[in-house]
Amino acid sequence: MPSSKSTPVIDFSDFLSGDEQRMQYCADKIRDACLTQGFFQIVNHDIPASLQKDIFKASKAFFALPLEEKMKLDKSLNKYNRGYEVMHGQMIEANTRPDLKEGYYISRMGAHRDFGVITLLLQGDVAGLEVWDDEVRDWYPVPPVEGAYVVNLGNLFEQWTNDKYISNVHRVINRSGEERYSISFNYNGNPDFVVKCIEKCRSKPEEEKYAPVSVEYYVVQKYKDAYGRVGIYKSESFAPQRPTLA
Numbered sequence: 001m002p003s004s005k006s007t008p009v010i011d012f013s014d015f016l017s018g019d020e021q022r023m024q025y026c027a028d029k030i031r032d033a034c035l036t037q038g039f040f041q042i043v044n045h046d047i048p049a050s051l052q053k054d055i056f057k058a059s060k061a062f063f064a065l066p067l068e069e070k071m072k073l074d075k076s077l078n079k080y081n082r083g084y085e086v087m088h089g090q091m092i093e094a095n096t097r098p099d100l101k102e103g104y105y106i107s108r109m110g111a112h113r114d115f116g117v118i119t120l121l122l123q124g125d126v127a128g129l130e131v132w133d134d135e136v137r138d139w140y141p142v143p144p145v146e147g148a149y150v151v152n153l154g155n156l157f158e159q160w161t162n163d164k165y166i167s168n169v170h171r172v173i174n175r176s177g178e179e180r181y182s183i184s185f186n187y188n189g190n191p192d193f194v195v196k197c198i199e200k201c202r203s204k205p206e207e208e209k210y211a212p213v214s215v216e217y218y219v220v221q222k223y224k225d226a227y228g229r230v231g232i233y234k235s236e237s238f239a240p241q242r243p244t245l246a
């Protein structure tokens, strides 16, 4: 059965208004999205459209450079997981071809869950992002909404809430025939912050599913798992835990 879900588009000006009732209304919508799908979009945030246009312009200009120029920023030249990653550099979904993309920073396009705390994603105007609907076991699209940020939660957020909030499986399939650009920002907070089950997310201590872990330790482990061994796909690091991918 195809999914009938869609990602809510939430008017963030309610939150920015300072009016308590409107802020609560916005927070309720966000909470609901976090509990049910781990994805939502926000519009009317206060990030200027001109800045968003400029970053796409810069991104397009960068990717249009000759390969040898881009390779000067090769990600493997530093140990911070920052830099350019060549086309076909990643293979996230097991038994598939390597992902057809090149990315600056960290980018994954096969089915995956983000492993950090929260991701803000600025989609360009080319569709392709899809989220897993576990109830009907099918994908639903997150259509580009001009100027909107897609917000999704990662595994560490899920862990923080004792699995109440969802870090959902998503993928990108670009069927348009056009190049697709997206700008993603993974936010994990302070490295020394210890992520420990939020008290309201459990009624007694025994219900806590995960041991406390510092952001730094968790994230560094995940990067090591995912990228540490060149050419080896390690299924437990990125492979979705919910759907079984054929």
Ligand SMILES: O=C(O)CCC(=O)C(=O)O
Pocket (backbone or CB within 6 Å): 106, 107, 108, 114, 119, 121, 123, 128, 129, 170, 172, 181, 182, 183, 184
């Ligand atoms: O490009 C997209 O729409 C999604 C990218 C993504 O899922 C990621 O960077 O984790």
Ligand SMILES: [Fe+2]
Pocket (backbone or CB within 6 Å): 108, 112, 113, 114, 119, 170
């Ligand atoms: Fe992602």
